[in-house]
Amino acid sequence: MNNTEERRFCVDFVEFSFLVEACIPPQPIARSMFWANVINEYYHQMSEEERVKLWEWISSNPTYQDGIKLGIKDCLLFDARFDPNNQYKVHTHYEDEKETHLCFKWNGQYHISNTTSILEDYITKVENLF
DSSP: OOTTSOOOOOOOHHHHHHHHHHTOSSOOHHHHHHHHHIIIIIHHHSOHHHHHHHHHHHHTOHHHHHHHHHTOHHHHHHHHHHOGGGEEEEEEEETTEEEEEEEEEETTEEESSSSOBOOGGGEEEEEEOO
């Protein structure tokens, strides 16, 4: 393996779910970084069924429920990203380029990640996925 290749560690869905559960905010920075990766990267690597199962699993955790009640931003973002009823296909048109994005609604905007939203001026159509 050369230096530019990325190493991958494979875990099954149950192991992954336990890891996500262990990182429910508030946690130290390393766990917080993993939590953001679950929202921004791993979400896209999961099947629709896995997304729903993970959301149900984490939503039943008392620490997570407390985080939601206390308004902990990272818990609220996870909820917005994984809640099956909050998933949208957003069509955009920007500089002669048309794209479609899988988004979640957060604070009144359609987000691609926890830090990136789509400007309304470029949205041409929004479809609720459920």
